[in-house]
Amino acid sequence: MTTPATGASADVAVPEELQNNVWITNIAKLLDPAYNWARKNSVWPMVFGLACCAIEMICTASSRYDLARFGMEVFRATPRQSDLMIVSGTVTKKMVPTIVRLYNQMPEPRYVMAMGACASGGGPFKEGYTVVDGIDKFLPVDVYVPGCPPTPQALINGLIALQEKIDQQSLATVPWYRKDDPTAGMVEIPVLGPDLVDVRQIDIIKAEAKKAAQLAEVETAVTEPEAAS
Amino acid sequence: MEATLEASPAGDSPAIVADPVVDAIDRLKEKFPEAVTDDPREGYNGLMVNASQLPAVARTLKDELGFDYLSSLTGVDQIEDGKLEAVYHTYSIEKGGGSVTLHVQVDRDNPVIPSLMPIWPGADFQEREAFDMYGIHFEGHPDLRRILTWDGFNGHPLRKDWQEPFYEDAQKPFGSRWPEGNAVHRAEENNPYGKNVQYPAGWVPTGEEYDVETDMYSILKGNDGHTVDRATHMKTDKLTVNIGPQHPSTHGVFRMVVTLDGETILDLKPVMGYLHRNHEKIGERNTFLGNIPYTDRLDYLSSMGNNHGYVLAIEDLMDLDVPERAEWIRILTVELTRICNHLWALGFLLNDLGALQTPMLYFYIERELILDFFETLSGARMMCNYMRFGGVAYDLPDDVRGQPTMAFLNELVNERLPAALDQADRLMTYNEIVRARSIGVGFLSRQDAIAYSMAGPILRASGVNYDVRRAEPYSYYDQLDFDVPVFYNGDIYDRYRVRIEEMKQSIRIIKQVLPHLEATKGAPIISGKPQYAIRMPRPGEAYGRVENPKGELGYYVTTKRRSSNPERYHVRATSFINLTALGKMCIGHKIADVVAILGSIDIVLGEVDR
């Protein structure tokens, strides 16, 4: 018997034949692994396909690649029941208000995965006039999966990366049990005007408009005397 | 004259009956000497039509000359002449053959063209698209709203003088992003908002511009009314329901707005543009070759077929010949794509009918085999980027999944695929629930199918025997022995059966192609050296069309001499136009049928919205 100072495990002598089966720890150390173990093996993605990448996502869920091995085959059709939003394809300006709304409707803990080049940064269509250059302009992304489209193997690799991320979280620090701010983690929904308006940027838009107005004034001031003379 | 006689094969020497297209063009010019003239531009072979006479010309074309199928309608910006142009491609269902192409030019400042909706209801969405992209006003169109962008969007993006926020240069290839070796400049950094947006000069948000959908709701039939039941005097309100854009059964980001009386559909309006990725604007800046990978992403379930249509259009412009082996490989890949696509479509259709997942998983087993073949062939499962102008990119691989390629293909078409189709037949075709849900639902008559410019399995399920592979054969399809399956009831069930039969015909075609592949082993697969920078030898227009799994896919390309980029690059997207009749098919049915009807059209949003 050693002194019971550091951990509970020191108190009890585990017979040798049971050492593989019995794990003695204290409750604080047990909670996080148990909590994370359960969560990471039942990540339920949302049924949410945007573009070509969604086809590979469906293939990943089908029998050949078998997402069920990771406890992720339960695709939910409603954001209220899902933990993971796989942004599988090109995000357009017309669609992004809906995506942000869906994200806000997901209960915490929630994760976002940017699947493919488009969702990560605009991809082949980045220069397009109605394409959002990456969902991370609006939502916090946890895992990026490169590819156009990523193969099912790549997507599974991304999902395993997400599991590792979940594994590192601790109940003591996770943001979603905070009581002080009920809207924490909500993203303001962008709106469609003459172009997509990110409402968080209203101040910049107004400042730019002012700058443009001043510029126009200067120009007319320059051209008017010429026209008069 | 002699030279032409020698050059043309015996079958169509000018001595034999006049080509219906030439005939129709002559008669139009005769009947409208003022309004119809030959297109004077080099490389254009259509007709120039005066805008005011367009409806009369179109009616003659349709009713008297038999060109009853409006395949494609699009706008073009002729900025140098100060004109906007609309281009119409019409075909004859009965006679087959080429198109009578009409060009209508109007002033850029006041672009008004009469709508062809009364003659071809299939012009509906295409006119809306041309309005959205070019600002051409189609007079008489009942519902001329933006379709791919949203109400309130600033400007008409496909006009040549309209620039997007991340505009870099007029044409690709762009200059180096690393001019001094290390100065990487990203587009976001040059934009004051750090993202892909721009606002009209001096625009200040007021909050009012965000109400963007009033027009759509106001045009829905029965939106604000109510009915009173005679017997009970009960007042029932009509209900407007939005389905999508995020819905498990809309096959992507598609949205329908329906008004309901109880569960019965009174009116349905498709809303699209949630995946509008600006293919055409990007394509007009790309080099010709650079567009091929973009075509993959149109109908992303059948990338080989998309490639094929585009290379046909460009080969037409370049007068390129394709070596024999390349043609056989093309047919092989395209027909495999058709099988792939139909397997997917039927899996999803049955999913929508309530056979959740199981048939889908059955169908995907064979689809994965084909994808494995594509992966060894081209390097990618879905986005193959495989065809090139004058050939294909790579020869067949030595082996696939550890089996010699030919053995693999033989096994696939002789054993695996027929067995899978038989199984599908056994399990599904005579299944009572499938029949109950699909027979008589989503009916579209023969006349409507033609008038609404339907294509592919939908057209053929309504009793129209039209398949581009037969009507205007391309590649080697005229040498192949296959049937065009036609069914006559025009409902979901027949669309299902057309697809099953088409897969069987594709297997039949591939069986005929395989011996040719054996025989041409080692022969060249591309004519000349592969070229990366193509300069177009002649100016003009070309319309390349193929029978894609979903129906006729067309590419309209115009170019200048020695140009390395298309001037206009338009895609006649099958799924987009097939949706025109969705409202018609759904009205009167129950809301649960909408999902099944949509599944039977088989849309892919990449192609609908482009």
Ligand code: SF4
């Ligand atoms: S990354 Fe590629 S495959 Fe995925 S949505 Fe974008 S274009 Fe399609």
